[in-house]
Amino acid sequence: MNSRERIERTIRLQIADRVPVAPFVMFFVARHAGITMEEYLFDKEKSEMAAEKIFKDFGGWDAWYRYPYIDGRTVYYYPVKFKMPGRELGPNEIYQTVEQEVMKEEDYDLLISKGFRELFRVLRRRVWPEADDTKRAIVMNEYKDTRNKFIRKWDEINIPTLHAFTVNSPFDELSLYRSMVKFYSDLYRFPEKVSEALDILTQGVAETVKKNAHDSGAKGVFIGCYRLCGEFLPPKQFERFGWPHLLKLVNIITEAGILVTLHCDSNWTLNLPYFKELPRGKCILALDNHTDIFKAKQILRNHVCILGDVPASLLSIGTPNEVENYCKKLIDVVGDGGGFILGSGDELPVDTKPENFRVMLETVKTYGIYQ
Amino acid sequence: MELSNLSQALLNLDEEEVLRLIDIKLNNNEDPLSVIDELRIGMEAVGDKYEKGEYFVSELVVAKEFFEKGIEILEPKIKRKGDEKALGNIIIGTVSGDIHELGKNIVITILKINGFKIHDLGVDVPIPTFIEEVKRVNPDIVGMSCLMTTSIEPMKKTIEGLRKLENSDRFKIIIGGGIITEKVRGYVKADFWGANAAEAAKISKTIMGSL
Numbered sequence: 172m173n174s175r176e177r178i179e180r181t182i183r184l185q186i187a188d189r190v191p192v193a194p195f196v197m198f199f200v201a202r203h204a205g206i207t208m209e210e211y212l213f214d215k216e217k218s219e220m221a222a223e224k225i226f227k228d229f230g231g232w233d234a235w236y237r238y239p240y241i242d243g244r245t246v247y248y249y250p251v252k253f254k255m256p257g258r259e260l261g262p263n264e265i266y267q268t269v270e271q272e273v274m275k276e277e278d279y280d281l282l283i284s285k286g287f288r289e290l291f292r293v294l295r296r297r298v299w300p301e302a303d304d305t306k307r308a309i310v311m312n313e314y315k316d317t318r319n320k321f322i323r324k325w326d327e328i329n330i331p332t333l334h335a336f337t338v339n340s341p342f343d344e345l346s347l348y349r350s351m352v353k354f355y356s357d358l359y360r361f362p363e364k365v366s367e368a369l370d371i372l373t374q375g376v377a378e379t380v381k382k383n384a385h386d387s388g389a390k391g392v393f394i395g396c397y398r399l400c401g402e403f404l405p406p407k408q409f410e411r412f413g414w415p416h417l418l419k420l421v422n423i424i425t426e427a428g429i430l431v432t433l434h435c436d437s438n439w440t441l442n443l444p445y446f447k448e449l450p451r452g453k454c455i456l457a458l459d460n461h462t463d464i465f466k467a468k469q470i471l472r473n474h475v476c477i478l479g480d481v482p483a484s485l486l487s488i489g490t491p492n493e494v495e496n497y498c499k500k501l502i503d504v505v506g507d508g509g510g511f512i513l514g515s516g517d518e519l520p521v522d523t524k525p526e527n528f529r530v531m532l533e534t535v536k537t538y539g540i541y542q
Numbered sequence: 543m544e545l546s547n548l549s550q551a552l553l554n555l556d557e558e559e560v561l562r563l564i565d566i567k568l569n570n571n572e573d574p575l576s577v578i579d580e581l582r583i584g585m586e587a588v589g590d591k592y593e594k595g596e597y598f599v600s601e602l603v604v605a606k607e608f609f610e611k612g613i614e615i616l617e618p619k620i621k622r623k624g625d626e627k628a629l630g631n632i633i634i635g636t637v638s639g640d641i642h643e644l645g646k647n648i649v650i651t652i653l654k655i656n657g658f659k660i661h662d663l664g665v666d667v668p669i670p671t672f673i674e675e676v677k678r679v680n681p682d683i684v685g686m687s688c689l690m691t692t693s694i695e696p697m698k699k700t701i702e703g704l705r706k707l708e709n710s711d712r713f714k715i716i717i718g719g720g721i722i723t724e725k726v727r728g729y730v731k732a733d734f735w736g737a738n739a740a741e742a743a744k745i746s747k748t749i750m751g752s753l
Contacts, residue, residue, distance in 0.1 A: 270644060355607075
């Protein structure tokens with residue numbers, strides 16, 4: 172069984188020959204290849220070389236969790252402020268998001284009357300007034316070309332890329348624009364307007380996704396889910412502002428034949444029962460080690476493929492023995508009966524110890540075999 | 543204890559009602575300090591529900607937002623300052639190399655509700671600054687936050703520096719943030735770690751012997 176078949180069977184909740192592994196590698200790729208974070212984000216030849224190298228040096232894996240590069244130039248066309256290596260940060264630092272109120276209260280009316288694309292355009296110009304809009308199409312097209320070539324190249328040797336297009340849950344997208352505290356306050360101050368805005372934004376995001384996911388050839392979409400989890404949002408708010416829009420987005424995307432990965436950071440344990448409403452066998456639930464993954468298996472067995480969740484701290488400061496034991500536990504419990512992909516809890520940290528990553532990959536290949 | 547209508551409005555996260563009641567009270571010439579006190583009691587009730595797991599992070603930060611709006615109106619009208627004794631002094635910051643502040647600010651909110659005096663060093667705090675400030679302020683507790691594994695080493699080095707201070711037996715060190723686990727706590731040699739803001743408050747109160 173090749174990697175593609177192994178991954179596809181697992182997502183469909185059928186048992187494969189062994190548990191597949193799809194680590195979320197990004198900045199560790201640069202560290203391993205000895206290039207700076209700036210080079211990784213702004214020099215596509217170096218970053219491609221780095222991806223080849225890490226795959227080869229560690230003996231490979233079954234799928235790229237996501238397309239591993241972010242073309243640094245593209246962030247200047249997204250309406251959220253970032254600090255980038257070699258620009259606002261030192262050349263070897265990791266990019267970070269700046270939390271600020273980009274979208275003002277009155278912009279809700281703009282979203283409702285003119286739609287998501289117009290809001291996106293206005294906010295983008297507000298955050299990056301110096302960005303050269305005439306180059307936007309060129310940058311985006313170059314990025315897409317590089318990405319699509321990468322996906323096709325690895326596809327030919329049956330290593331799929333689970334997703335090449337990234338969006339956020341509608342709740343998170345609005346929260347990023349408004350800033351966390353302001354957006355949470357909006358839910359109490361003018362709930363009707365927020366609901367209406369979320370409806371419009373959901374439709375807008377879904378349309379963008381359908382177009383781009385098919386373009387990429389990966390046929391998969393990463394939906395970032397963060398600020399609506401049960402650690403932050405009470406269930407009654409989740410049921411009103413969080414879940415209906417997320418589920419609607421998932422349904423629209425999966426009905427178009429596109430795989431959805433719900434990339435759920437923070438603690439979602441309280442929300443797990445809702446995921447039973449997801450279309451069966453068409454999604455991946457990726458957990459970052461804050462959610463109880465063993466409880467997730469209990470609740471979602473035979474319904475949703477689970478991916479996770481070797482913790483960042485274990486990969487960074489743990490021992491190979493500790494990593495091996497944790498992977499074995501995941502394989503035994505979450506891998507039982509199929510529907511499990513071994514992965515890192517969120518992104519592999521940049522200071523991952525190589526011996527820890529190696530043992531993670533080796534354990535699944537030796538211990539993860541289904542009898 | 544039964545809450546006043548203003549405290550209750552804040553507990554209900556009803557911004558309009560909070561502002562309306564403040565307006566009425568000021569028009570009735572009520573002492574702004576006693577109105578602030580009602581807000582504080584409402585905020586304490588929110589904090590209490592959060593620590594019991596009945597309120598969530600979003601409710602805590604929204605209450606704080608509405609509380610601060612009230613304070614903004616009331617503060618200019620105060621003639622004398624209260625001199626309440628703080629439960630303890632806490633220095634808090636996000637360690638060098640990390641600019642994440644949401645988690646830290648949520649922790650600060652709940653600690654303030656509990657009566658702690660907070661010295662917020664902000665984000666990306668250089669190791670020497672952290673150490674100098676702890677020396678200067680002489681706190682009871684030092685809180686450190688980080689969200690990235692690359693900040694584990696700076697956190698470890700900051701703590702090593704803090705342990706060398708003359709007043710190091712006077713304070714305890716608590717760490718928190720997305721990647722923090724018991725393993726990280728042992729590695730950086732912090733005294734405690736908290737998985738969320740409620741735990742941070744509980745640990746701080748235990749340290750001060752008020753729990």
